[in-house]
Amino acid sequence: MSQHTLTEPAPATGFRRPIAPSEWFFLGHPAELAATLQIVVEGTGTLGAGELREAVAVASAACPGSRLVPDGRTWADSGVTPRVRVVDGRGLGAAGVLALPELQAPITGEPRCEVVLVEGDPISVAFRADHAVMDAKGALTWALDVFRVLRGELPLGAPDPVSDRDVFADLPEAEELVTPGYTQAPVLDGCEPTDHTRFVAGRRSIQGSHPALVAKLATLLTREDAPSLFYIPVDLRHRRPGVRSTANFSSGFYLQVEAGEDAGSVHERLLRELADGAAVRKAPPTGLLDMPLSQVAEAMTTIDRRSRERDAYPSDAVLAHVGRVELDLLHTPGFTAHSLYPLARPCPGGAPELNVVEVGGRTEITLAWWAGARTAGRIEALLDRIAEELSPAADRYRAANETAVEPSTSDDIVRRFLHQAAETPDALALDAPGEKLTYAELAHRSGVVAATLRELGAGPETLVGLLSDRSVAAVVAIWGVLRAGAAYLPLDPVNPDARIAGLLADSGAPICLVERPSRERDCLPPDCVKLVIEDLDFAAEPAVPEPAIPDDRLAYVIYTSGSTGKPKGVEITHGCLRHYVAWAVREFELDHRTRLPLLASIAFDVSVNTLLPPLMAGGAIVVRPGEITPGLLHELLTSSGATMLSLTPSHLALINHLGLRPTGFRKVVTMGELLTTSVAREAQEVFGPDCAIVNSYGPTETTIVMTLHPFDAATDTRGSVPIGVPTDNSTVFLLDAHGRFAPAGTTGEVCIGGAQLARGYLGRPDITRQKFVRLADGTRVYRSGDLARLLPTGELEFLARTDDQVKVLGHRIEPAEIVRTLEGHPAVARAVVVPRGTGEQKALCAYVVARHEVTTEELHRHLAGLLPKYLIPAATVFVTDIPQTVNGKVDVRALPEPFPAGSGPVAQENRDAVTEQVAAIWAELLDVSPDHIAADADFHELGGNSLLFLAMVAAVTRTVVGESGSEAFNAQLGRLVHEPTLKSVAETAREAAMTTA
Structure with a gap:
């Protein structure tokens, strides 16, 4: 808790304000008919009742509207904190929280606000307020402050003693509101209410935001044979800019919609009405304040009775849009909010209440009305119609997402490897120059590493750094870390010391396994224990217990370039690997004949495709350390016995240039970047018709490969090869710019769900929440930032990025990280980094505005001391300013050409x-x-x-x-x-x- 935590209710602040006529109206409702507003926050994690009570006390002191009691015709701060009730929400039926008696009943006693914590999965927190003291926006203001306090922040407060009364006081020309005649049949016509102490509510979470939503709902709910009338509440706070008040600021107007009228024309009329001041055209009658509350109660009882007798109401429905809420405002250190929705107790004699809010990339809709024999069924049917209209099933459903498959084994990857080693102990596992390891030898050596790590205290959730080239030592170390129950953090030795030290420090890894060539490097933090892999006692016979590893256990962390300028570590669990490996062994047809070269750095997740799946199937890893040269590739492709390749399209393009004709290859799998059709065609010619060229796609956050497409020269005629369909137990959704499901053939952001989804980013809950989100149906997905479209074949075609991220040689690059490092040089005032060229000719270029004279060589040395090679721009150009578009973005087309070759012929x-x-x-x-x-x-x-x-x-x-x-x-x-x-x-x-x- 923050320093503002209170253990006792805050004393009254002296806050007072006049009761507005609208509030006197609600104050006079009979107790059993009292209108109650509720803002429900839903999420997962932990949220203790004690910490919630303390936060409510602090936030309520800052929002005294939550502690009000009537004193004559004035509201006064009682100083009493609203109570927090705890309810067991486990085992609720289909209606869930909506049917809880604690949310059904009106609020009794003083003050007229309370909080209900519903424990279970999910956790729900309901902020409840009598409509006499708050409107929905007021309740939301109070709720957001409670979450601010839970995060240890200062509440913003709502100290202003104003309400809609003050707005109407500024508008003396406003007429007094007269309720229209009771002649309308509601949208739930035929559901005569029979119980006005209990209401029925339904809820739908609909993906994305929907412009002109109120107009769309109005046209959808309008009867086919007659016009319909809707009451549209409006928040009047915009008429008092800067005001912070939880009071009633809600007024509204009636909107009639003709049968068959389209949503566009209704929206246009709605905007025109709002612009013309329809919401403040009618003021609540001031004469209400002259009526005793008992008389108001009697009038409300009469109104309610007559409505039921006549089955007639002032409108067909109330359509209330609460607005948009940022999900980040609802998180706490231990609680992750997934959604928020309004829930209103209907007014006596009133029409059904349809409330809407936009939150977390979705639209939440609740519909409530008094209980009746047919009400629940009619509400559900109507909400189904609304959901289908706004989010058609044809857009939500993709046959390719039907990927549920029971993995071939429940064994984790460690037990699966050990089983293979026991089955084929003498089979070749690692093939390196001058060194070949059998499965038995790899199991023994990795067991030594595991035992050593355990002696040092490594175990579940311990990160162990691994500084190594593509070598036998690296493979032994990785399996040793996994067998110790720990997780490995791969580090590329070609990176500068500062980079390696920074990643180890950020990860908090207490141990680092180092390959012998790197043992003298001074790049480990002082508190990180260094173990030289080759110096371990491999003659020992370690006893390594091998308990089953749960799916949620961390397996490895790989750092990627960060959009904030700071690298971020992706956390991959054993469950991700178990599901992926089971799929990969089957899909790639791996067996004892498989020989797969390790071409990628172990710090690049492409390497995992070589390090794990072959050893699950009795195959071998071909290890060739050192720089990749034409000679090395020649040997790997012609005489190493390799039968499969897993590599980036850039590496494949390089092989196409070598002029070789490899034999014996059954499959070539590309991953990490766009595969052009021309490169795929050339590769098919190079490797021959018996070798399958397979294109795959999968961000680091989704465990190596998420979609797959076998290249077919006869049908793949577009510029790039499709990325295919999802792997087992994985799903891919395309969301448009509004977060809605993109119809087939249109462009959408690739959002990936399923069993291979990473846990998140190490120590970065903020970015984890931004990138790992929940769809409206609760599905957890990773927002990739990649744009794609669904082809008529049902497969996906990659198109572009939604942001500045680029791929160069398979590496995911956030230019912001390079810019941050460049601007860290004292001579650089401003910089921008952009890719130039396309495909295999793509290169990074830096444009620099210098404070004083500096050479490109000096800037290159500065970058080389801090960044990996793949983040260092190929060219640096000095400019006097960075050109911008009218939208304030970098105008790439206006930047000068970085490569001088285009300037013209040179003397020969x-x-x-x-x-x-x-x-x-x-x-x-x-x-x-x-x-x-x-x-x-x-x-x-x-x-x-x-x-x-x-x-x-x-x-x-x-x-x-x-x-x-x-x-x-x-x-x-x-x-x-x-x-x-x-x-x-x-x-x-x-x-x-x-x-x-």
């Missing part, structure tokens, strides 16, 4: 044949004219990236150097990396060719 002095050949290769790869490439041109500054560089080296080897000189040329790769100019590459190629002459 005595180019020999080798230089001309190399220039021609550069021109083809970089899509520039060879005449525009100077001798000192840098390959990367012309728009090249690391994979295109390897493709260039391979092409020069094949077409310029020749097979006999390839070894000598590739031996100079380090020199070329540090001096990637046309002159240097040509000289190196010339020298290599001469050594074999």
